[in-house]
Amino acid sequence: MSEQPALPFPEPEGGPVLPPVAAEPVLELRGVTVRYGSVPALDRVSLRLRPGTVTCVLGENGAGKSTLVQVVSGVRRHDDGELLVDGKAVRFRRPRQARSRGIATIWQDLAVIPLMTVWRNFWLGDEPTRGVWPLRRIDLDVAREGAARALARVGLPDVNVNQPAAALQPGQRHSLAVARAMHFGARVLVVDEPAAPLTVAQHALVLRTVVAARDAGLGVLYVTSMPGYAHLVGDRFVLLAGGRVAADLTREDVDVDGLTRLMSGGEALATLTAELRRAT
């Protein structure tokens, strides 16, 4: 893993616990193609995601980012190529299959149950209990403390877990979803950046969760159209344009200005790459 830059916020509580970076990818795409009719939305896309690292997937509107998220999270099956989890080829038929392999996706339009408290939204039916049936009941103290601790772990230490989830800002809802995914054992975190404009403070919350997940040893796929934010947390940058990988770069290869320039010229770069492929 490359050296991380200074972040515009403090590290998560307790400081980073950097795991040894495993050599084997937890998630890999090999030549994945998805077609809508005859038009490929993803065209032979390959990438590798190792535990404890952040790969940012960047691209303009229509580049294929959402389709990529759908494939790795089991919403859509790929037509060609291979999707591998822990080195084994998988073909998810439904999102539950992806979740059971440890792939947690935080969707753009993520939902909470607004009138339920934050802590109940955290546990959602898996609350810790005490006593034995028929006197078994939710252990309120453990449930509240557990939710608060998990939220602090992703960089949200001061949230009142007894308030209704409706009171949470979009960035805080994102933190809640990531805290939940990490608590319940996710190994890959797929962050589909919210489409709604976020304030800098809200964006900082999203970036904190990315860093917290990375430091806990998850492989993070951070899908965004904002190179500035991506460069703050990414180890690797995969630029999609017209469904193809137009560039696959490490932090050593590109600075934030270069990444921004590449994004604006991504379509032209993809066309050029395709021409070169044809010519060889």
Ligand SMILES: Nc1ncnc2c1ncn2[C@@H]1O[C@H](COP(=O)(O)OP(=O)(O)OP(=O)(O)O)[C@@H](O)[C@H]1O
């Ligand atoms: N259901 C669909 N039917 C037909 N074409 C589709 C469908 N969904 C996406 N596409 C096309 O596939 C391509 C990739 O779309 P995709 O939504 O994955 O891109 P994106 O990078 O996520 O864009 P955005 O940021 O606007 O969501 C686009 O050309 C899009 O028009």
